[in-house]
Amino acid sequence: MNDPQPARNDSIDSQLPRILFFNVNGSGMGHLNRCLSYARRLRGRARPVFFSLASAIELIEEMGFEADYFVSPYWSSSSTFAWNSELAVRFGMMLERVRPDVIVFDGTWPFQGFLATCETFGSPALVWSNRGLLKEGGKTVSVDESRFDLVIQPGELGAQESETPLEGGGTRALVPPVCVLEDDELLDRATAREALNLPQDGRFVLFALGPGNLKDVAGIAHGLIREFEAAGFNVVWVRAPISVRDIELPAGVMPLTVYPLARYLRAFDAFVGAAGYNTCCELVQAGVPALLVPNAQLADDQVRRAHMVADVMPAVVSACETDDERETAVSKLLGLLNATPAERAAIPMNGAVLAAEKILALAARRERTQ
Template structure:
């Protein structure tokens, strides 16, 4: 596994404000990825510490951050009440050890055990990073935003920074799309292929259809693989770090496990994947022509997000559930491969930096409510 090394920092972190990140374990890497995006922008100015429900905790540590792991409720045999009770104790112990100046929760549903531990500890600043774009009719979260000092909504493509006041003195802030990497950290085609030990010549397509934890992607994937191989592409298949079962790959398909994937996207002539938040933001950042296959089993509206991508860059949106759909989608994408890959003007992707500044201000007490 490849990760970005921690930045050199000769200044002691003891004098920095402490920010404790709590990321849930979703169907993909989104919650962890956003917390790492914020933490990387805070490096050298704060001491980020993680409490992670995501099983890929080694990624956090290899990036140079401290981390504790607690099993996700989806993988626990405990009842909801028992799991939340244990969470309250475990997270309370972490709060006593870290003594954070700010706590950042990234997830759709703030757990009762988490909220109980924060209330008992007397959290000085509480932040909820809550991605939007839910489907119509999706369950509403019975947690009052006013319990938080700051609610950060990582925006979709085209979103700009804005703030509104919440009851009890808090704020809700929309920020532009959140990306893990800055633009200059994304390798160009030659450098990315060199880093992945891929030949400079040849046509490569990257498949990232998700870990398959909530949706069986093998059938769709195998059908698309055959089409791209027939068109002369070498297929590379991403193995997700949090996957609980690997898709059996046909002979000749190259498996790839790398993080962060965004760093290497330009090595590929085309991308095939689900329309998760991270993937869509990173594809616009890299400009790689894409076939987006929305996952309809998730709470977020991936079809709508995929169409946003297709509005600003070469991208095809298709469910790819039948041979006819797959054939038409691949044919349309192949016609797009010579389109300029530069990012369209006017699409900010600096949400991570803006969110980090707001978190830091809270941690330092400059914007804490009374």
């Protein structure tokens, strides 16, 4: 149930600007999602190619894009120096093969092996896609943004497009939230249930508490599953494509593996999950009432983001660490489900389109100067 795409025409692709996406492997799918969001909007106007540190490389290929995989430093037994040296060789081989017009890096900070290879290669136009909303006082790594022609900041809910100049002649561009799919690609309730082989009757809640790579979510999950089942819900559990360990599900809970998940969200009456960037953007896009359980172990401020969601749509925010917290949170969400929906304000969600246009314009400028 992935993104069906037409076969590539290599003769046409060879005449298009080449955009090389380098996505790191985070705790979730965020970096890969954003690169795929940009690449989908470039289809037919550029030739997107991926160099991915995320293990779910088959998702890239199923969307119709070329991809090469290199192991993330978090899963490598090499030292930092050795890994960056290995990266420089592998990425250099990728640059020789693809010869991109633009390189787009999506990650918290660019690796030294990556930057050194770009400089050695003669560096085509360089873009850094860098999501913000980090916690105050959190660990940061200083990066010289003047090395980039364009820094794209995927905005949080309510962000408006803006540009500011960077030292070195580049541009920092803030864009509205970035989503993999357009609004008209989301299935309605009946169609989504049919696609997932779910009955049209009955109440279903979708759990997406993350892959559990950094935080053990089993206790919270089992407690919330009991609460929802007691309220008459059928529980569906999303298994993340990059999960390295899955929790043992109680009998009766249905596992689900689909990508992109946003396409099928409206099949469900309610959603339970962490407050990652993509999750929150897609929930607002789909309008599915949610119980958000922020993951406090990550660098981004998920608590703040979850409350942004609750300000614009029916959502409850809770750590759900104790039985009392879980019971209260589920009760509040059920109250929202039974309330008359309020009129939703229009929120711009076209960040992927705007970012893709800026990347394409950068490629065009590079072609004119060659």
